[in-house]
Amino acid sequence: MKFLSRFYIFIVFAILYAPILVVVLFSFNASGNLSSFSGFTFYWYKDLFRSGEAIEALKNSLVLALCSSALATVLGTLASFSIAHSKSKTYQTIMKSVTNIPMMNPDIVTGVSMMLLFVGVALIFKLNNVLGFWTMLIAHTTFNLPYVILSILPKFKQMDKHLIEAALDLGCTPTQTFFKIEVPAIMPGIISGLMMSFTLSLDDFVISHFVSSPDFKTLPLYIYNQTAHEVKFSMYALCTLMIFTILILLIAVNLAGAKRDKKPTAKQRRVKGGAAK
Numbered sequence: 001m002k003f004l005s006r007f008y009i010f011i012v013f014a015i016l017y018a019p020i021l022v023v024v025l026f027s028f029n030a031s032g033n034l035s036s037f038s039g040f041t042f043y044w045y046k047d048l049f050r051s052g053e054a055i056e057a058l059k060n061s062l063v064l065a066l067c068s069s070a071l072a073t074v075l076g077t078l079a080s081f082s083i084a085h086s087k088s089k090t091y092q093t094i095m096k097s098v099t100n101i102p103m104m105n106p107d108i109v110t111g112v113s114m115m116l117l118f119v120g121v122a123l124i125f126k127l128n129n130v131l132g133f134w135t136m137l138i139a140h141t142t143f144n145l146p147y148v149i150l151s152i153l154p155k156f157k158q159m160d161k162h163l164i165e166a167a168l169d170l171g172c173t174p175t176q177t178f179f180k181i182e183v184p185a186i187m188p189g190i191i192s193g194l195m196m197s198f199t200l201s202l203d204d205f206v207i208s209h210f211v212s213s214p215d216f217k218t219l220p221l222y223i224y225n226q227t228a229h230e231v232k233f234s235m236y237a238l239c240t241l242m243i244f245t246i247l248i249l250l251i252a253v254n255l256a257g258a259k260r261d262k263k264p265t266a267k268q269r270r271v272k273g274g275a276a277k
Contacts, residue, residue, distance in 0.1 A: 027236035048234040057222035068140035069197035076148025084156030099146045111210035114139045131213040139211045140201045148193035155189035195253050
């Protein structure tokens with residue numbers, strides 16, 4: 001029975017990661033075809049960086065991911081603060097349910113809905129070429145926001161409320177208490193939400209496809225346009241770079257979470273201090 005369970009896990013991981021390994025392997029293939037692996041080379045990576053269009057798409061993706069993740073993190077932190085500090089359980093339940101809707105909604109529905117919204121606004125205000133960087137920024141911030149809230153809200157729940165009361169009793173204003181007490185306490189959630197937002201924005205294709213313009217293309221859109229005809233091996237190199245970038249971000253998030261879990265909480269430190277006495 002143990003052998004069958006391990007074999008099943010092996011099959012599942014093989015199906016999930018075999019295509020990724022093929023992409024990584026053939027990005028170093030000197031022959032430039034999928035029939036054989038003739039040798040190890042970095043030629044396709046050099047060819048990729050010689051392409052001005054690819055570099056422009058990379059720059060667009062990074063700018064969009066940084067801006068949307070930063071904006072979603074700020075808005076998500078404020079939204080989490082509002083939900084966590086609300087005294088109405090009904091309000092908290094409703095807001096948690098509402099913020100989960102974008103995560104459960106299919107990407108294609110979200111993309112089409114946003115496209116119709118932007119086009120409708122453009123028609124009302126008689127604007128031309130409304131689709132572009134700003135519409136993509138709004139769209140990416142919107143679908144990143146629930147993930148940020150999901151990362152930060154539990155940190156507010158885990159906080160020691162007595163620290164906030166003590167800070168207010170000692171003369172801190174609510175604003176000072178938020179920045180000096182609450183923000184450091186929820187910082188792991190902020191970092192996790194920021195990294196997750198950056199990753200989601202960097203590799204999004206479906207929603208970006210509906211709200212983009214020919215003047216502003218991200219990496220996933222560039223890859224799609226290239227693979228719609230003849231697949232160049234420089235695309236394998238580009239996909240490999242994206243895979244390793246996302247992998248590094250995920251490892252960083254997991255390491256930060258593991259370090260946070262090992263760090264004793266304020267309550268645990270008080271218990272240890274009392275036991276030592």
